[in-house]
Amino acid sequence: MSPALEYLRRLLQTRLDVMHAQALACSDGFRTAELVVPTPRLLLARAGAARYAVEGRTFRFAAGMLLWVPAGVKRGWHVPRGGRFSMAWVEYAAQGLGPAPRLEPYLLRRSADADLDAASLARLQDLATRGGAALQAEGELKALLARFFSGFGARVRRAGKEPAIRRGGAGAQGIERAVAWLGEHFREPDALEGLPDRADLSANHFRLLFKRQTGLSAQRYLLTLRMRAARSFLQETDLAVKQVAQAVGYRDPLYFSRLYRGFWKRWPTEDRAFSP
Numbered sequence: 001m002s003p004a005l006e007y008l009r010r011l012l013q014t015r016l017d018v019m020h021a022q023a024l025a026c027s028d029g030f031r032t033a034e035l036v037v038p039t040p041r042l043l044l045a046r047a048g049a050a051r052y053a054v055e056g057r058t059f060r061f062a063a064g065m066l067l068w069v070p071a072g073v074k075r076g077w078h079v080p081r082g083g084r085f086s087m088a089w090v091e092y093a094a095q096g097l098g099p100a101p102r103l104e105p106y107l108l109r110r111s112a113d114a115d116l117d118a119a120s121l122a123r124l125q126d127l128a129t130r131g132g133a134a135l136q137a138e139g140e141l142k143a144l145l146a147r148f149f150s151g152f153g154a155r156v157r158r159a160g161k162e163p164a165i166r167r168g169g170a171g172a173q174g175i176e177r178a179v180a181w182l183g184e185h186f187r188e189p190d191a192l193e194g195l196p197d198r199a200d201l202s203a204n205h206f207r208l209l210f211k212r213q214t215g216l217s218a219q220r221y222l223l224t225l226r227m228r229a230a231r232s233f234l235q236e237t238d239l240a241v242k243q244v245a246q247a248v249g250y251r252d253p254l255y256f257s258r259l260y261r262g263f264w265k266r267w268p269t270e271d272r273a274f275s276p
């Protein structure tokens with residue numbers, strides 16, 4: 001099963017809450033600020049085109065394209081001068097789902113049926129404003145997400161730095177267990193302790209297989225999870241930097257700040273929306 005289909009399987013088994021659904025039309029140089037998004041979202045470009053940037057990667061988001069952006073990444077977009085653009089999107093929350101496939105900054109593909117997806121998003125906009133329609137909205141959202149993720153089939157377009165986890169063999173299954181465990185427990189200060197045992201592998205074999213399967217060392221994979229969570233805390237809460245450090249597994253706020261600066265090329269205080 002591909003990473004996208006595995007993630008879809010987990011999505012369909014998890015309660016999803018529609019947080020926001022909207023449509024927007026804009027033109028002539030319209031620009032958003034680059035902010036860390038607190039929720040995952042799926043967007044459909046209806047007409048025209050915009051220049052969309054996620055984690056510094058800029059691409060053309062044009063009519064008929066679907067774009068999925070996970071929580072915790074920085075995004076911004078703008079409409080070129082003289083251009084016009086319209087889109088619809090939905091934001092949702094999923095508790096306890098674990099990490100997205102490959103830690104991708106985004107997934108992008110052409111809609112198989114843009115009219116169907118547009119109608120689904122319009123229904124979600126209507127349901128989001130009604131009381132007592134949460135279950136109906138969840139069903140509509142899951143159908144929309146199912147069409148999107150199943151469209152990748154056995155192959156997921158590479159959008160980020162981290163390669164997919166390859167399937168097959170007991171060793172690969174052990175690495176998958178370790179990755180899933182890190183996704184749930186990365187906030188624990190000793191998250192890496194005993195990880196080879198969780199994969200039923202020796203320490204050396206685990207180290208080699210983890211890098212081969214994910215493209216990252218276990219330490220770097222854990223750091224990526226923590227730094228993305230930390231930036232979301234800084235953007236979306238008024239927690240002090242010391243509290244953010246503790247929330248993502250670091251007892252020493254100065255050490256956390258140095259790690260944050262090395263990862264994002266910005267100090268924590270430069271990346272927040274609230275005053276410390």
